[in-house]
Amino acid sequence: MRENFNDLLWFLMVAEERSFTKAAAKIGITQSTLSHTIKRLETRLGLRLLARTTRSVSTTEAGERLRQSLAPRIVDIETDIAALTAYRDKPSGTVRITVSDHALEQLVWPKLRPVLADYPDIKLEFSRDNGLRNIVEDGFDAGVRLGESVEKDMIAVRIGPDWRLVAVGSPAYIAGRGVPKAPQDLIGHNCINLRMTSAGGLYAWEFQKAGQALRVRVDGQLVFNSTLPMVDAAIAGYGLAYVPEDLVTAHVAAGRLQLVLDDWAPKFAGYYLYYPSSRQNSPAFKVIVDALRKHS
Structure with a gap:
């Protein structure tokens, strides 16, 4: 049968306060309830733990031994609980x-x-x-x-600004294949495709201009499932890539890539x-x- 730890804690409170009145006030119970609980504990253990007089309460030899055993363990438990509370509040x-x-x-x-x-x-x-x-x-x-x-x-928390998808190609590629004037012209170009992981299909390039929206399914020699290598492939002259603008801004400024169909580039909501x-x-x-x- 497991021990009632409340009885032990209440005994410890009385032993340390040396007063049923003070201990009962700290615990938040009546003095008679506390006295009954201690008597029940003593009966269960078959030992007298407290010596009571009209003026004071003191521990017997058995009660003092129990107090000395309980006190440090309670302190350890309180320390562990405090540590758990700190863990709860600490970002980890x-x-x-x-x-x-x-x-x-x-x-x-x-x-x-x-x-x-x-x-x-x-x-x-x-x-x-x-x-x-x-x-x-x-x-x-x-x-x-x-x-x-x-x-x-x-729950959705905005973490970034709006951005555009842009079509780009190397100057050498564009010089050899020409500049597409409209999204439909991409049918005659070598385009670098992106495979969508969830659906498994190839991304259809989305364009928009003056309220007109177009989706073009392009073809080419290369397919990636990541936009980052598409940029490298475009720089190397393997075709046109359709990628987020911030990935190619520096390359366009340095002349490694050229924008095409810029007036058709749609903006996405971040x-x-x-x-x-x-x-x-x-x-x-x-x-x-x-x-x-x-x-x-």
Whole structure:
């Protein structure tokens, strides 16, 4: 039969206060309830633990031995509980995020890199994936996707500005194949395709101009499932690539790439961090959300 620890704790309180009245007040019970509890403990142990007089309460030899045994253990337990409470309030633990390669390289990692230095007990795990993932079923804490892709039952936090997709090619390629004047002209070009992880199909290039939207399925020698190598392939002259503008701004400025169909380039509503509304957010997760949040 397991011991009733409340009885032991109340005995310890009386032994340390040397008063039923003071101990009962601290515990928040009546003096008669406390006295009855101690008598019950003594009966169960078959030992007299406290010597009572009209003016004072003191421990018997057995009671003092029990007090000396209990006191340091209670202190240890209280210390451990305090440590657990500090752990609860301290940003620590692993945060798992599914994120596209573009968002990771250009937005998420630059913002979260300082977090690791400021919070050494936080661990980050990134799954680089251009498809849409079920973050609940797949065990992620959050995902990063374009705002238009986030499901309505998720909490969505904007973390980046709007951006454009642009078509680019090397000067040598464009000199040899010509400049496309309209999206339909891409049919005659060698285009570098992107395979979408979730659906498995190739991304149809989306264009928009003066309210007119077009989707063009292009063809070419190369297919990647990541936008980053598409840029390198375009620089090397393997064809036209359709990629986020911030990936090629420096290359365009340096003359390694040229923009084509720039007036058809659509703008997208930026990246969002999303996570279930039912999620119980840990201190570590809150640090991550605040670090990524787009501040106006």
